[in-house]
Amino acid sequence: xxxxxxxxxxxxxxxxxxxxxxxxxxxxxxxxxxxxxxxxxxxxxxxxxxxxxxxxxxxxxxxxxxxxxxxxxxxxxxxxxxxxxxxxxxxxxxxxxxxxxxxxxxxxxxxxxxxxxxxxxxxxxxxxxxxxxxxxxxxxxxxxxxxxxxxxxxxxxxxxxxxxxxxxxxxxxxxxxxxxxxxxxxxxxxxxxxxxxxxxxxxxxxxxxxxxxxxxxxxxxxxxxxxxxxxxxxxxxxxxxxxxxxxxxxxxxxxxxxxxxxxxxxxxxxxxxxxxxxxxxxxxxxxxxxxxxxxxxxxxxxxxxxxxxxxxxxxxxxxxxxxxxxxxxxxxxxxxxxxxxxxxxxxxxxxxxxxxxxxxxxxxxxxxxxxxxxx
Numbered sequence: 001x002x003x004x005x006x007x008x009x010x011x012x013x014x015x016x017x018x019x020x021x022x023x024x025x026x027x028x029x030x031x032x033x034x035x036x037x038x039x040x041x042x043x044x045x046x047x048x049x050x051x052x053x054x055x056x057x058x059x060x061x062x063x064x065x066x067x068x069x070x071x072x073x074x075x076x077x078x079x080x081x082x083x084x085x086x087x088x089x090x091x092x093x094x095x096x097x098x099x100x101x102x103x104x105x106x107x108x109x110x111x112x113x114x115x116x117x118x119x120x121x122x123x124x125x126x127x128x129x130x131x132x133x134x135x136x137x138x139x140x141x142x143x144x145x146x147x148x149x150x151x152x153x154x155x156x157x158x159x160x161x162x163x164x165x166x167x168x169x170x171x172x173x174x175x176x177x178x179x180x181x182x183x184x185x186x187x188x189x190x191x192x193x194x195x196x197x198x199x200x201x202x203x204x205x206x207x208x209x210x211x212x213x214x215x216x217x218x219x220x221x222x223x224x225x226x227x228x229x230x231x232x233x234x235x236x237x238x239x240x241x242x243x244x245x246x247x248x249x250x251x252x253x254x255x256x257x258x259x260x261x262x263x264x265x266x267x268x269x270x271x272x273x274x275x276x277x278x279x280x281x282x283x284x285x286x287x288x289x290x291x292x293x294x295x296x297x298x299x300x301x302x303x304x305x306x307x308x309x310x311x312x313x314x315x316x317x318x319x320x321x322x323x324x325x326x327x328x329x330x331x332x333x334x335x336x337x338x339x340x341x342x343x344x345x346x347x348x349x350x351x352x353x354x355x356x357x358x359x360x361x362x363x364x365x366x367x368x369x370x371x372x373x374x375x
Contacts, residue, residue: 028040028043029194029195031194031195031196031197032195032196032214032215032216032218032220033195033196033197033212033213033214033215034110034213034215035107035110035111035196035197035198035211035212035213036194036195036196036197038106038107038110038111038197039107039111039197041103042103042104042107045100045103046100046104049096049099049100053096111197111210112209113211114179114209114210114211116177117177117178117179117211118176118177118178119134119172119173119176119177119178119179120134120135120136120178120179120181121133121134121135121170121178121179121180121181122135122181122183123180123181123182123183123191123202124182124183124184124185124202125182125183125184125185125186125187125189125191125202125224125228125235126142126184126185126186126331126336127186127187127228127229127231127329127331128145128224128228128229128231128232128234128235128288129142129143129144129145129235129285130142130143130170130191130235130237131143131185131336132170134251135181137251137255138255138258139251139254139255139258141168141254142168142336142337143166143167143168143169143170143237143238144166144167144168144284144285145163145165145166145167145234145235145236145288146165146166146167147159147161147162147163147165147234149283149287149292152234161221163233163234163236164221164223164236164238165236165238166236166237166238167284169219169238169239169240170237170238170239170240171239171240171241171242171247171250171251172212172214172239172240172241172242172247173241173242173243173244173247173248174214174215174216174217174241174242174243174244174247175213175214175215175244176213176244177211177212177213178211178212178213179209179210179211180198180200180209180210180211180212181207181208181209182200182201182202182207182208182209182210183202183203183204183205183206183207183208184202184203184204185204185335186204186331187204187228187229188201188202188203188204188226188228189201189202189224189226189228189235190202190224190225190226191210191222191224191225191237192222192223192224192225192237193212193220193221193222193237193239194222195220195221195222196212196214196220196222196239198210198211198212199225201226202226214239214241216241217241217242217243217246218241219238219239219240219241220238220239220241221236221237221238221239222236222237222238222239223235223236223237224236224237229329230300231288231289234288261338261340264340264363265338265339265340265363265364265367266363266364267363269343269360269362269363271347271351271358271360274343274344274347274348274360274361274362275344275347275348275351275352277340277341277344277348278344278345278346278347278348278349279348279352281337281341281344281345281348282345282348282349282352285333285336285337285345286345286349289301289329290302290303290304291303293305293353294310294349294352294353300329301329304349304353304355305352305353305354305355306353306354306355310349310350310355310357311350311355311357314346314350314357314359314361317346317349317350317361318342318346318361318365318366318369319369321333321342321345321346322334322342322366322369322370322373323373333345334369334370334373338363339363339364339366339367339370340363340366342361342363342366343360343361343362343363343365343366346361347359347360347361
């Protein structure tokens with residue numbers, strides 16, 4: 001008869017799943033920035049202080065248990081209080097706490113010193129993506145999850161950076177002090193890149209500051225660290241740190257792309273061009289909720305295939321995408337997408353999955369709505 005079935009069951013589960021565990025290490029990673037190294041050094045300092053305390057405390061305990069055990073004829077001491085002991089166990093912990101507080105305070109001061117930055121970047125959290133705005137540079141963009149839906153729904157093999165890849169990473173130059181101004185447009189998010197030792201909550205109506213300086217080029221990944229909704233796990237962060245020359249080239253290209261995008265607003269678009277562009281925008285921005293084939297996930301996320309919105313008056317459809325629907329999960333995309341992208345995605349939704357309305361919204365229509373809304 002098995003006397004302890006839970007023990008055997010635990011051993012069986014460990015033997016089955018032990019080899020399937022992801023790679024892990026015992027200690028924290030030192031990171032890639034001055035602050036992350038300071039945090040790692042502080043962690044190790046506190047760790048060794050705790051180790052020494054543990055050795056002394058448990059050593060004294062086991063020594064007392066062995067040397068003063070009853071079998072050797074020891075008799076318990078009969079005293080109630082000791083002023084010396086009271087002083088010792090008050091003064092010694094105080095000294096230990098001071099020894100911990102000094103390096104901890106120095107590290108915290110360094111972490112919160114956002115003065116004299118070389119670059120300011122506003123980071124805004126949205127369900128479920130990040131918006132980056134390079135202040136004073138006329139460069140801003142959204143960073144969306146780039147993992148294909150086929151991988152998410154187990155229709156294809158998982159990629160190397162599954163759920164940790166984006167269409168447009170945040171780009172930083174090496175050696176520059178970058179200040180992050182973190183906020184949110186909807187619910188509470190948290191911008192977290194472990195290698196930078198940066199984790200700041202993104203709270204609607206508030207701006208939290210953080211900073212970093214990276215001296216080694218490379219790709220650094222993170223995630224939203226706040227439970228922000230059903231797609232919380234689909235909100236990764238990717239930072240591409242480049243040399244100064246490569247960063248300058250990238251920044252110039254982004255400014256040129258922004259200028260071209262403004263020019264596209266006045267372009268005369270065809271239905272097929274808008275549908276082609278809208279297909280990409282939909283699968284990047286909308287498919288997570290409304291699903292790749294427009295079937296939705298009722299009742300929270302209604303279907304677009306054959307829906308009254310996607311097959312009804314085109315003005316109502318544009319209004320819904322631009323302003324969203326208060327009280328529901330439908331966000332307002334008027335400030336999230338460009339005039340061209342809003343026109344393209346609305347046109348795509350009205351002509352995909354058998355809707356076949358044959359009509360289209362132009363970027364000029366969206367621009368007119370935006371101008372009217374700003375009055």
